[in-house]
């Protein structure tokens with residue numbers, strides 16, 4: 212199973228100050244050294260984290276394949292068809308959302324043309340879908356070879372049950388009862404398992420991702436039929452904490468040397 216590292220979150224930190232660091236490109240080299248298989252980034256319409264310049268420089272220098280997530284948007288299609296990442300993953304996008312919510316609307320009037328535009332440029336197209344047999348059938352009908360199963364619902368349920376982070380329940384409008392949440396979690400894992408198997412049987416390449424962390428990934432990585440997981444937030448969040456001692460030490464050293 213391949214690991215795609217989503218580096219948007221590094222750019223989010225940079226954009227908090229609108230300066231030059233941290234540079235997502237630096238992370239790409241570390242990822243390569245660690246055996247990461249591909250880099251995922253999301254060029255959003257509002258450019259809230261990754262900018263066009265990032266995509267350009269990462270594509271120019273990165274020693275890894277780039278999977279560009281993007282919305283169905285003519286301007287973005289034009290940019291990416293020029294820059295040519297190896298894969299584009301079409302995702303829904305809403306301005307006000309914190310992160311991608313829900314899978315793609317597979318009846319979107321511009322979806323088929325967008326898929327064709329990327330295919331004509333020689334770029335692989337993946338659709339980010341909610342896990343269901345109906346969505347797999349539709350993906351096949353649309354002529355794509357790759358789907359990415361949205362693990363967000365599963366991740367939200369997992370985190371609500373096991374992290375003790377109470378604000379989840381209210382924000383996500385989840386029921387109070389843990390027994391109900393357990394059933395919902397079981398069902399969402401089953402949906403992922405069945406979609407992965409069925410997708411593979413249908414000849415689709417099945418990827419998955421969104422919201423996975425070090426605990427929940429264990430359940431998803433076990434599922435048969437999934438060939439790639441795209442993970443960002445949990446890894447970057449962990450890096451900030453586990454890298455803090457070295458970062459503090461380097462600053463103390465710089466102060467001593469002055």
Ligand code: PXP
Pocket residue numbers: 217219253280300302310311339359419420421422423441442443444445
């Ligand atoms: N896959 C897709 C299609 C996404 O939109 C995202 C979030 O940008 C991810 C994977 C990674 O999600 P996370 O940062 O929660 O690991």
